[in-house]
Amino acid sequence: MSSIKKTWKAIRRNFRSFRKNRAYRARFHFTRYYEKEPIDEKTIFFESYSANNFSGNVFYIYKAIADDPRLKEYRKVIACNRKNHAEVQSFLEFHGFTDFELVEVHSHEYCRAIATAKYLFNNSTLPVYFIKRPEQVFFNTWHGTPLKTLGRSIISAPNEIGNTQRNFFMADYLLYPNEFTFEHMREDYMLNELFPGKYALNGYPRNYVFYQTSQQEALRRKLELTDKQVIAYMPTWRGTVARRSVQEQLLAVRYFLMEIDKRLRDDQVFYVNLHNFLNAELEFDGYKHILPFPKEYETYEFLSIADCLVTDYSSVFFDFANTGRKIVLFAYDEDEYFATRGVYIPYEELPFPRADTVQKLIREINDPVTRPYPEFVKRFDPWDDQDTAAMIRDQIFFGSNELHLIDGTSYRNGKRNVLIFGGSLAQNGLTTSLRGLLNHLDTEKYNFFVMFFKQRVQKYNYVISDFPKGISYISIQGWKDITIMDAFCQLLYYRFNITSGFVMDHIDRMFQREAKRIFAGNQFSDVIHFTGYERNIAALFGQMKDTHSVIYVHNDMRKEKDTRSNYHIPSILRAYRDFDNIVAIRESMVPEIMDLVPGIPQDKIKVVHNVNNIERILENAALPLAFDENTESTHTVEEIREILDDASVFKFIDVARYSPEKGLKRLILAFEDFSRNHPDSALFVIGGHGGEHRELCEYCQEHALKNVVLIQSLSNPFPILAKCDCFILSSFYEGLPMSIMEALILDKPVVSTNITGPREFLEQGYGELVEDSQQGLYDGMVKAYDHELDLKPFEARAFNEQALQEFYQILK
CATH class of the missing domain: 3.40.50.2000 (Glycogen Phosphorylase B;)
Structure with missing residues (x-):
């Protein structure tokens, strides 16, 4: 395909994405507001569960702020999406709130809000295009104590951490409800060396509702449930980040609900709260004893009146344990579920009865004895009896010091942070040489971070899982934040090799912004472009100031330019001129490089041979062929x-x-x-x-x-x-x-x-x-x-x- 045809195809593809993909367009909207508009000191932004609903920790923080007359003058902006706009509106009005504005995710109004609001509260992640400005205050509460492994410990998808990790890097506050969550989140999202904010070790705002007994009694009377046994069923989602097998799960849920409904007594009500993907598809008309969670109540507000929780692998049992009431684990697919998932706590060690059939489940629900689990509550719910929402409000807006704050920088070890771009991690010589190096690096002297693009390593996740424990990584997720003029200059530079001052000024600003988006202001002592090809990384590393920059040369680049599509000559030649060192993997490459870039000082070029992973080679050779x-x-x-x-x-x-x-x-x-x-x-x-x-x-x-x-x-x-x-x-x-x-x-x-x-x-x-x-x-x-x-x-x-x-x- 000729270069003109390729260029035209790329233009059409990007135009189609801009026209049809709201999230794709949003990065242009956000960039304009981020670059041009000032911070609004009187705006507070709230988003929960990526705007799929408005509940959990963020709802209770909003409630504490909205109920406080001292904050009446503040504009309160809440994120929703197109599908749930009316539902969120009704939910808030049902609770008596009028002081709010709803903005739909990825809209102009949404992009302006997250780019200019002084205060941002979130319990998951803001979009991939969000960049926090220094003047903003960003509080991330997360959304649960984890049973299943997260971050780098996700067996099937260790590359999926990108946007979550960078949201954590950007946050001013990260809230964790117990030491267990605190330790695992820091370790598996590799926060110790790169999180500059404050950790807040306090209860979850949503869990304080479990201690509001008078409120619970009033709600049971209102719903006419005083003479009923209320059973809440909250199973986990069984899909993956990338695959949503809704119909398959619906079949299983419908079958079990039908069997459960037959066996429940008339004084029992079985309330169901499924994942959003399933809730929209399931109908409850045919059941006698089974109802959905009422939409007008916040999830935990209603959960607090339950006499018994039925769940499986969802972290909700950590929260409901505050009540001391019965919890039953309905794990009908335990072996299948854990075949591809890791856990932080062996499932069999949880102090709750388990059932793998409907008959056993009903037997456990009807058992009048509830086995106590005080040690579990002590370990996982030590601070939930506090009004944390009010404490957060008072900390952020009035400077109180009630939160238990820990300086994130106190976990830094003082070593130099070295960032290595590792490419696609594909089965080739570059990855082999990278893995050989990583397995021999001295992590007692340096902190090493490997960087890669999330999508490009999808097929090679086993390489990430095989990284030595002392090696951290950063997964790049999402598109660059750009303006229309940036996009035009990018086309001129990468497609037509135009390097005028105007074009290069836009390219440089674009990658300075990209450094903020990916690294959230974190600095590295050294950045190493290990593959030596990827043009965007060459440009990105070139804009990281006060950093020692290195680019590798693994081959005769004069010949590679004719065979490699990702080899952009102006980008690579610029890197050779601007980076501090060029690394050749053999001595005879030195004159080749000097011939390619006339005038380059010879002492800038260093020879570094590749490292062989000897023990791994010998071990793998002894394995059977597979x-x-x-x-x-x-x-x-x-x-x-x-x-x-x-x-x-x-x-x-x-x-x-x-x-x-x-x-x-x-x-x-x-x-x-x-x-x-x-x-x-x-x-x-x-x-x-x-x-x-x-x-x-x-x-x-x-x-x-x-x-x-x-x-x-x-x-x-x-x-x-x-x-x-x-x-x-x-x-x-x-x-x-x-x-x-x-x-x-x-x-x-x-x-x-x-x-x-x-x-x-x-x-x-x-x-x-x-x-x-x-x-x-x-x-x-x-x-x-x-x-x-x-x-x-x-x-x-x-x-x-x-x-x-x-x-x-x-x-x-």
Whole structure:
């Protein structure tokens, strides 16, 4: 596709998003208000549960503020959405409130409110485009003590933390209702080094309602429930952040409710409060004893009158425990649910009866005995008998000191914070070298943060879960905040390489703003663009002042510009000129870089070799061969094992992405010629992404090359590599491939085309260099097959020690 066609396609795509996507448009609206309008000292903004309803902690804070005559002059803005606007309006009016304005999320009014309100109260996250201004006061209460793991401990989605984490970084106050939540939130959102605000260790505003006994009695009388046993059912949502299986869950809920309804007595009322996704779909007309939570009451206001709570894995039981009343865990799918989720507390250790069938559930509900759980309340609800909403109001608006505040900076360890951009974490050499480095870094001297784009690492979450515990990370989520003129200048710069002063001024301001959006004002002593390609990161790091900036060069960039779509020459050349250091991964790259950027000082370029993950390579090589869920292969696991276990077959292997510069087509052609004379041979090619995979598969099929095994997307290639006889590299150009050293660590002889990069390493005696051609590859195969390679062993551990010292040198 020509560059003009690509540009036109991008313009159309962005215009379509602007026209159809309200959240996409909102970032333009917000940026205008953020840049142009002053802070309104008399505006207070409230949002709960991403504007899906108005309840919980934020409602009770609003109530405390709205009921206080001293704050009558303040404008009170509440977020809602298009679907619930009327419902929120009715809810507030039912409670007697008139002093409020509703704004729909992502609207002009909403964007103006969050950009200019002096005070902001939230219990979840504000949108990805929100940037807190220094004059604003942002109070985040969060919304529950967690049973299920959060942040980096989410098994299936550790990359999903981006917007939550940065909301925490921006907050002036983070409220936690117990030490348990406090510790886990700090650890799993990696707050210790980057949260500059205050932690408030106080009860949840919503939980104070459990201690308002006269209010509870009045509500039961009003609803004519004084002679009823009120049972509240509040199950958790069983979907994921990205997948909402509403219909599947509705089927299960309808079945259980039907069975429960048959078994309830006439003096029992079973009130149901499901997740928003399900509440909208479920009808209650056919039940005798089952009703929905009344919408006009706040959730906890109504929950406070329940005699019994039925839940499953929802954190609501932590809150309801304040009452000391019966709690039953209806866990009909416990094994299935926890198969993909972690928990902070073993489920079986909770002090509440569990039921996995309707019969057992009814038996537990009807049991007159409620087993006490005072230690549980002491641990998880130590401060809920306080009127925390009033305490927050008085702290923020009147300067009282009733909240138990802890300075967030007191948890900092005083080490330098080093930020490393790690790319997509895909199965390639860049990720291999990054993982090797991360597994050897000294976290006693530095705090290391790996940064990546949330969406781009979706398929490689296992890499994040495998980060060493001492390594933190930042997940970038959302679009940049830009103006219309910024968008125009971005088009001129990235599509047409226009670098006028006007254009670059807008580009620089845009990325200064982006630094605030992502990092919330946090500073890093060092920023390292480890992949060396991503243009937005080059621009972002270039705008981070008072920071030592480093950009890596992993390959011959003169040749990469012709094959990589994410390589923007002006961005990279600007980074080479402006960054403090350029890192080359081999000595021969230094003149290549100086040739690419004339006039650059040679002492600015540092050589830092890649670090090998030796122990992991050896451990993984000893594991049985196994495909990943997304692995594609021309042969089955059983067929591959049969080849590997056949000692009479001489086996070659190359590990490289399926891209033209890797020379895989000529490798297969050379092997095709070789195998005619040596039918007792096989060739394995294992690669990650790349457009050549399908073409090579078709060629092998058309030419009946049954002894060529092509595998795509295999996270652990080492069981195959360990059983092959020779590693053969066919690339046209390279930096210094990790795969060569991995083969040497597993004592495999290496044959490579005689190209810059591999040459300077292998000519030390570690491998055989052959002519950079199909014939050269053929000759290398013959030499390896005839056992004519005389190579010396690779001292991998000594190499690693040197490489680590080189890396630490650039941080000094």
